[in-house]
Structures are given as structure tokens and as C-alpha cells.
Amino acid sequence: MFLLFSALLLGIQCSAVHASSAQVIDTGKHISYNGFTRNGSDSFLNIRYAKDTGLRRFGPPEAFVPAVGTAFNNTVAGKSFFGFALSEPLRGEKSLNVGLRDQRLALDWVQENIVHFGGDKDKVTIFGQSSGALSVTMQITAFGGTQKAPFQQAIIESTALEPTQTSNLTLDTFNAVAKLSGCSNGTDPQSASTLACLRGLSMESLFNATLTKQALDAANNIGDTYLPTIDGDFVPEAPSALLAAGKFSRIPFMAGWMKDDATPFTLTTIQTTADTLAYISITSPGLTPATLNSLLALYPITDFAPNTTPALSAEFYRTAQIFRDILLTCPNFLLGAAMAKKFTSKSPPIYLFMQNQTILDSKPTGPTGLGIIHTSELPYVFGQFADYNTTNSTLFPTASDYELHERQSRSWSTFAWTGRPSIDGKRTLEGWTGSYDEWTGDVEGISGTKVYTIGGGNAGLSAIQQGAIAAQKLASRCAYLNSADVIKQLKY
Template sequence: MVFRGVLSAAILCGMVAATPLSQKSPPSVKLDAATFTGTTNGSVSAFLGIPYVQPPVGDLRFHLPQAILPYNGTYNASAYGPSCPQQTFKVPGNLTAETEAILASLVADGSPQSEDCLTINIFTPAGATSNSNLPVAVYFFGGGFAVGAASRYPGDVIINRSLELNEPVIYVSLNYRINGFGFLAGQEVMDAGVANLGLHDQRQALRWVQKYIGSFGGDPSKVTIWGESAGSTSIAYHMITNGGDNEGLFRAAFMQSGSQLPVSGMKGGQPYYDMVVKAAGCSNSSDTLQCLREAPFDTLKSAINNVPTFYDYQSLVLAWMPRPDGVFLVDNPQTLIQQGIVANVPFVNGDCDDEATPFSYSTLNITTEQELRDYVTTYWSPHASNSTLDKLMELYPVTPADGSPFNTGNNNTVTPQFKRIAAFLGDINFQGPRRLLLQARSGHQKIWSFVNKRLKDLPGLGAFHGSDINMVYGPADMTDYLVRFVANLDPSGNTGINWPEYKTETPNLLTFLDGSIPANITQDTYRKEGIEFVTQMMLDDPWQ
């Protein structure tokens, strides 16, 4: 619409005019009775490390997030707050230096860590005022619900590119509790009503945005939630919680490499709870959860570090993940989606072509088909019959050319079963859930999907999980699609190629490619029989 372009131009002119002044005087914003002073770098102002709930320490450890009290006084908002406690990861050994470095980068975080970590960060075009009413992107980081921090994803790139596109937006990132601090599970946790704390943190952050983003120049009615990996999976849960009522907290969603997982209850988390209780010295306590609340930080952190990670043998059967608790998730997320309990907002949801290659190096000791069958029944589908396993082996054959990294022939044959396992794990954990969500919502709301097939020649990894992050934070062409979607609820525009909506009858995929043709439109029909089979297998036999 013409008036929108005129308004954007006026906002941009105001920002340009305000930039020299803001460089001389640090930007500030008033929240309640407090003044927060941030920083400006060129065309971008940032307000960092603002607490959005009361610190989850002391008596508030393992409790639902408590609303922040009215702000008062003065705050220096020029630096990120500490990361939430990270789980320690051990990268699989005997890898090439390049592969080991990439796997390590997916879980690395060198910033200070503290339980007092629930802070939010706002990046704005310099000179934005409370009258700017700009669209807002709220980013949830990934990391398998075990690691990750907002400080790894600065918003300067997004803001600068939005200004270049004449589509100015505001970027918000936040920390939320992860691993055992945020996703402890089990009967004791469920009885206390404190499951899925990380999701509750995110939800409370979205409420904070509704209350305060206007002071930074954002429009609270134009919020898009955006995430990658566990952050993207979190978005799926925000879309299905509360009976699909999003409470006006967001109007759209942009999801990269993560959809709802097939989990039926809290039972699967009990072994990890018991493991933490034992390691923390709480086994003899009459109230083990209270004992964990009172445990010294270093003791609890060490106990959580004992729990398997996604680089251990069980791989993507995550120890820490959201589980149905009767509150935030009232049922298996897959079931809720099949019942149509999904927020009616436009969304984008896409994957990388070779999602599971980084998570398949922990299973290199699986070298025979029988060992693979045992692995599947141990971790993925305990009740699978022999005929189910036979069909699975048929649909995911040992032939290297059929495995992941896909379309690389006999290359990347790390072990006789590696590419086969990577194909299976990628489809059951990423492609299948994405396709289930898209096909269930086709015709009900506007949806788009993509697949990233760049870096296919990267040895042993291909277009691996997380490889599309630089396509946004690069910046690169996906930055443009994101910005336009946040601004207009349509990812297409002057981005080089029209991105048609995804429909069951025409499941269009924007396909990012290496080479002279950077992208084209393909159909989401690859491995149709296999993906349908593993999806149904998990519907029939979901994780506990």
C-alpha cells in the first residue's frame, strides 16, 4: 500500500537525521520510572541485558518465571547479560579437524554464565521513537534445549538490512532457561507444576514485549516470533499452547530447522531427573526437588553435566526437551496439530537438506543392520515390530547414494551405516514433523516453506543443521525474506524470486542452492514414502 511506503520513508528520514545526535549522546529509553541507556553504532541502537522477569535464583530456582517489578532508577544497558548455565558438551572424537570445529561451534559459548540470566535485548534503527510503530522480530536461539545464548546472535545485521530494504524493523533477542535448569522433567516436576520452565520464560518475554516494546519504537501488534533449531521447535509449542490462543502476543512465525516433536508425556524425563538427583546428593531427601533448589550452583551444574547430550550415543532423543505437562502442553504436540489446535497466524517453516549429519557421528560404532535395528528399538521406537523394522530398513537402505548428505553418491561414506543413519535421523526429527505441520495447516492459514541445499560439498556434513544461520545473519538472501515477512507478512518482494505459498496440492519449496542459480522453486515430495512412514511410526509410538 502506498501510504505504508511513505510512512517508512518518513521514519527512515527521521532516523538518518537523528543518527549524528545519537552518536554524541547515548540513546535512552524510559520504562516505568527507570531510564535505560544503551549504545549506538552507526544506524543501529542497542539496549542490552534488560531483566524481563525476576531472577530465577534462591527460592525462585525451579519455579515459574515471576513478573518483573516496575523498573526504577537508572540502568546501563550497554552490554549483554550473562548466558544461562550451559550444559558441557563433548564433541565426538576421531573426526577431521574441520568437522570437529563445526560440531564444536554449534555448542560453544564463551560468555559468562549465571542463573541470573533472564534478560532481553532490543536493537532498533537509530533515532526510532515511541511514535515509530515498527514491526518487531523476536528471536529464540537454538541449541537442543541444552546450550545457547542470545549474545551469539546480535541484531545489527537485521536492522541494517531492513533499513537498506526501506522496511525498518526492530529486533529482540532473549535468554531462557535451558538444560536441567529449564527443562527438568519427571513426576516430581509435574506434581509441582514447574515443567517446561524455558517455554514459560519465553512466553513471559513475549508479554514483556507487549508491555514495553512501544517505548523502543516497536508496534506490539506486529510481532513475529522467529527461531532456529530448539528456538524453532519452541515456536511450534507457542502456536499450540493455550488451545491455540496466542493471546495477541505475536502475529506471525518464522521457523528454521525445528518443528513439534512426538512426545507423549513426562515419563521419559524421569531417568534424567533421577540422574541429577543422585549426582547432586539428593537421593535420600524426602523432597528431592526442594533439595535441588537448595543445592549449591556448582553441585547442580555438575549433576546436569552428567546427563547425555545430543553428541552422545542416543543422539537426537534429547534428554532436555519440552514434554506434555497438562499445562503448557496438554497432549502430544503431534496430536494437538492433528486436532487443529494451532494459532491461526501466517508462518514460514523450513529445514536444511542434511539436518542430522552432525548428530550421526555419535553412532559410528553402528556398522551393521542388526546394530541399527537395536538402536532404533532402544531409543526411537521401543515397540516397533520386526515387520516395521524391515520396512524401515527398506525405505532407508544402506546404499550410500541414498543417504545423507543426500545427492552426494558414494562420497561421505564415513561408516557402512553413517549416511543411512543420518537420513533416518534427519527425516524423523526434522523433515517429518515439518511436513506434518505444513500439510495439517494447508488451507487454514498462509504458510511458506523452504529447504537449504547449500554447502553440499562440505565433507561429511553437507547442508547440515545450522548451516542456514549465516544465510540470515550473514547477511544473505534469507535476510531479505525474513525482513519482508516481518514487515509485510509476505516473504516475497524484491528478493530475486517469487516465493509461492505452500499448499497440499502444490507443496512449493523455496530451495536455496549452491552455484550460479542461488534459488529456485521445487516441490516438497522428496522421500515421500519414507517420511510418511517414520512420521506414522512416531505417531503410533511417541516418546514418553
């Protein structure tokens, strides 16, 4: 069973084979949930698991206890935001990282209630992409592994850990929003009075101030304005330190990235080595000049070729590859090695992958020539090719795309059900076994690692020095980026 959750509202989707009906009754609590059935699945949306925030804005969630006899209409989805406000008064309340705490409470709710929906609390798989993938890893490392995780498996797509988590990014954003919203004019943005003012503002005012701050920083970060922060509790130490010390839950997982994951976020005007240095310095401001020069040596321009049709330079592709490896690729190996060590057995259930096929290579995504971009896996996992057709352009999936959709979506659901992404005779991706025969002692998590290439040429499992992935030179590049000194500079 997959679990997809947002900060305030929980949505559950169950296969019709094992699902409840469109109405669920909890006889113990005398409450009922009304959902809907579509395409053979029963869906229950907008399930309330926490109390309204109200005057406790930025505070940790409290479980919602419905009155006896309540009937819920769970046919409409919802959303929320502002889970990572950083204020010293909030630290004293243990109210930092409330976005992650909201997710945790949702998972706790599932453990207690999923049986009523035909689910198994011992077969819960959490699944995130991009920032959602970071949330998944933060749930794995939650409380330094001292509390039992309310899930059994995880799927992580396009980022396992994010640089700048231990920087002042979130603090600077909070302080700026306090000023932009008029709550810290002439006062300390970290004061209790500023926090009280922010709690009294409308959500629209706070949202607009946050958007203004994000727009001001558009050229100076990798797109995030808030990130999880060390709070001594949910995030007791830097995530990399937790991994190094084995302070996290032992969880089987799949994790991967797109072949050209970062091209949509890289300036297409990049032409020179100086442009590359400038861009990487902006997106990873903690890197020293010596480290930047080492990266240039690890990613020589001769490894990249220009694309003349969309007029993208070799330097553009060089920059995008460095950016991808820093943010979206190499952290997977760090997490993988730490988890392999945690299992202390041969063939630990860790499955790394690289997506090498896409339908997102034309006008709906902007310039052509960007390759296998961020989110390329999603149409295959969910099978919603038509959703990417727009007014001005239409995508034309090939027979190969439909074949890959069937196998890739089955691998994702098979992993959720069995803990393995590949089963003979079940039309899953073929031959996908674990990435580690056993932990080798390689702290950077590179040597002997195998990666499954999904789609495209040379699909299948291979060591990172072989197959479709060999040209990316991840053995040397990620070993460097995952070294303790560079991680310290990347601030995670």
C-alpha cells in the first residue's frame, strides 16, 4: 500500500481487490468515512488527523479526536504550507520542523486506523519525489532512529538529502518574511513579539511575504526558501552526521534520479568555465575555491558535447551534471551505504536506479535538448501520459513508453507489496536486485554499487563503472562529493 500525504490532510487510496467499500465504519470509535470509487479503487481524501492550527500557528500538531457518531465526507483533497518556520521561541516550544511532525502524525494515524480501510499497518510504504523525497529521508532519520518508524518501506525520487540544510537559509527566510510582513520593523525578528505578530496575520499575508522573499532569492538558491533545521529532537543532528553514526531507522528503500535531472534548473545561457563556476558558487555557496577547481577537474569539458539544434553549450551540460550530482544523485549513495551497513547482511534491500527514458522532451517542459529531466519518471509510474498534453502541444508516447509504463508502475507497486521491485513473470522491470551485495566498508557508498538503468539504451542492472551509467563517472565524482570535507562545505 502506498501512502501519499500532505501536511494537514491525509489521502488514502486502496486497491479494489483488498479495499474496503466506499464507506468505512470504525465501530470502536463509532465514526464513519465516506469516500468514492473510481477506476477500481476506493479513495478517501481530506481525512483529518490533526486539530486545526488556529492560534497555535507554527506549533506541533495535536491529534484530532472526532466526536462519537461523526460521519466524514472524504471526497475532496486539500493542501497546506509553512511547515518550517525558524524562531528561537519556537525552538523552546519544540515547534520547529512542524511540517515533518505533521507528516509523522499522519503516519501514526495510519498505523492506528488503516485496518478499517482494508490496509495492513505492517505494509506501509511512503513515497516522495523532489522535496517530498527529502521528507521521506527525514522520516527515516527522525529522532535519530530512537523511535520506531510508523512505516516499513520507502521510495525516494530525485534527492535524498539536500545541501544547505545546516546553513542559515531557513533562518534568513524567516527573518526576511517577518520584515516583509511588517512584524519586525524595529524589533528583533527572533523575538516572541514578532512571533505573536506573525501568528496574528492572515494566511494570505504570510503567503505573499514568502513569495516575495522567494522571488528576491530566485537567482541565489536552488529553489527552496525553507528547509528542515536541526532542532535537537526530530532532527537531532545534521542529517549526514546521523547517517555516519547509524542514527536512523532500518528501512528497505528504492532511490534514484533522472539522467539529466538538473537541466531544467540550470541557466541555458551558460557558455564558459567562468559561467559554470559562478552558477555552482551561487547554488552551493559554501564550496571553497579549491573544491570548485577540483570539480572542474572531475568534470572536464571534454566529457560534454554541445547541442546545436537548441543552441545549448557543452558548458551548460557540464554545469547541469555537477549540479545534478551535488543535489540529486550523490546523496543517494551516502544514504545507501549507511543503510547497507545498518542491515549488516548480504543483499540488503536497497535499490538504486537512474531513469533513462522520458516523454517530457518537447514544448510542455520548455526548451528542447534538456534530456531526461526532473519528474521524467512520474508519467511511467502513474501512467498519466495524457495529463502532459497542453493546448499548444501534444505528446506522442511510443509503444516503448507504454511498455515501460506497465513494467515501471508494476515495479513500484510490487516493491510496496513485497519489498522487491522485480519478480519473475509479473511484468515488472526485469532482473532488478539489490545495489549492494554486502556493505564493503566504503563510507562514501560507491565501490561495488550497482544501479538499475530504467528505459533507454542498455537498460538493466550494472555496476556504476559499466553499462549506460559508466560515462557519468559516479565512482570518482560521488566519492569526492560525499567526502566529509565536501559535505561540511555543502552544509548537510
